[in-house]
Amino acid sequence: MSDFKERAEALDSADTLAALRELFTLDDTVYLDGNSLGALPRHVPARMQDVIARQWGSLRIRSWDESGWWSAPERIGDRIAPLVGAAAGRIVVGDSTSVNVFKAVVAATRLAGDGRDEILVDATTFPTDGYIAGSAARMTGHRVVPVAPADVPAALGPRTAAVLLNHVDFRTGRLHDLPGLTAAVHEAGALAVWDLCHSAGALPVGLDAHGVDLAVGCTYKYLNGGPGSPAFLYVAERHQAAFDSPLPGWTSHADPFGMTPGYVPADGSVRGRVGTPDILSMLALEASLDVWEGVSVEAVRAKSLALTDFFLECVAAYVPEGRVTPVTPAAHAERGSQVSLRCEDADETEAVMSALIERGVVGDLRRPDVLRFGFTPLYVGFADAERAARILAEVLEV
Numbered sequence: 001m002s003d004f005k006e007r008a009e010a011l012d013s014a015d016t017l018a019a020l021r022e023l024f025t026l027d028d029t030v031y032l033d034g035n036s037l038g039a040l041p042r043h044v045p046a047r048m049q050d051v052i053a054r055q056w057g058s059l060r061i062r063s064w065d066e067s068g069w070w071s072a073p074e075r076i077g078d079r080i081a082p083l084v085g086a087a088a089g090r091i092v093v094g095d096s097t098s099v100n101v102f103k104a105v106v107a108a109t110r111l112a113g114d115g116r117d118e119i120l121v122d123a124t125t126f127p128t129d130g131y132i133a134g135s136a137a138r139m140t141g142h143r144v145v146p147v148a149p150a151d152v153p154a155a156l157g158p159r160t161a162a163v164l165l166n167h168v169d170f171r172t173g174r175l176h177d178l179p180g181l182t183a184a185v186h187e188a189g190a191l192a193v194w195d196l197c198h199s200a201g202a203l204p205v206g207l208d209a210h211g212v213d214l215a216v217g218c219t220y221k222y223l224n225g226g227p228g229s230p231a232f233l234y235v236a237e238r239h240q241a242a243f244d245s246p247l248p249g250w251t252s253h254a255d256p257f258g259m260t261p262g263y264v265p266a267d268g269s270v271r272g273r274v275g276t277p278d279i280l281s282m283l284a285l286e287a288s289l290d291v292w293e294g295v296s297v298e299a300v301r302a303k304s305l306a307l308t309d310f311f312l313e314c315v316a317a318y319v320p321e322g323r324v325t326p327v328t329p330a331a332h333a334e335r336g337s338q339v340s341l342r343c344e345d346a347d348e349t350e351a352v353m354s355a356l357i358e359r360g361v362v363g364d365l366r367r368p369d370v371l372r373f374g375f376t377p378l379y380v381g382f383a384d385a386e387r388a389a390r391i392l393a394e395v396l397e398v
């Protein structure tokens, strides 16, 4: 047995999170795509059977109250809150991340007030954030300034209303400095809006502690909520009373069943709601959050760093020199929970990922030349990391 196989075995036996893998439906493939779609927790189908057959099938309309459907967006928000360092009452679940980016960016410009006409947007962002911010800017009379996260401090000024940043870059896996950048944004008198899609459930975020103004995130990656599960919106407590949603649907009204023509916003996180919650997806997410019972994000982060370190080491040892180059930073403070490898021969990238998937190692690729491997510590182990690197080397040697 190779040295790396032995080390993987030892690391897996010492891993206090190892038993959590049993909570998920997995086969013998190495699943390294949880940064796109998290795996299914085993108990979710039975819970959904109850939601569909009893709550919907038998109770029908009564379930809005009796099964807690109406209050699910805030209730589930409160379950996500500790995972991203927020107190209860600051997060609401619903809609897609894209829609929540729109709410957050427009609300941030309204909170910033008149006289500031620029929105700085992460130039390396996942595209939807850029598209939505661009449209929000056109609607509100702002102008978008694309800026790489590291250059944000220099680009801030008296014209900056809001800054939209990604906590972890979807392509490179780089972790950005949320505390430092938020502080710089505040110093310039602007608001910081963070997209947590690739950090929620993967590492500590500390929203309240770092004074983040607004944040959004998706729940189908490291939170394993299921395909298209609803996203979340965080509004700092100090902004809640003035939070002015650009999508003030009836379920965010102070008295939704009063059904009056005049809009009076509800207090608290409810104000971030829009229309009728997507109950089936939402309750699948709620059920899936049970896997976090007794699990700390700090422990998940420690394992994530150990896994990505180990994977990088195995890749360096196994893969022929010059075939791939890590684009994910080596420094822990700059690394999310994925490893991205640039394929030196870009034309090969697609064929390499297809061959990996065929051999039971599931990652994905971001064109033109990035192979992505996401590490979800709740169900990925060290032997998986070793096997993935070994098979990658085999594929690249052919």
Ligand SMILES: Cc1ncc(COP(=O)(O)O)c(C=O)c1O
Residues within 6 Å of the ligand: 096, 097, 098, 099, 126, 128, 129, 166, 170, 195, 197, 198, 218, 231
């Ligand atoms: C950083 C980031 N933001 C937003 C999204 C998209 O959000 P949605 O398609 O759920 O609106 C994704 C992934 O799909 C993402 O990685």
Ligand SMILES: Nc1c(O)cccc1C(=O)C[C@H](N)C(=O)O
Residues within 6 Å of the ligand: 035, 036, 037, 126, 170, 171, 197
């Ligand atoms: N949301 C996705 C989807 O609906 C289909 C396929 C992939 C996705 C993703 O999540 C992509 C992902 N945000 C990324 O980091 O590239």
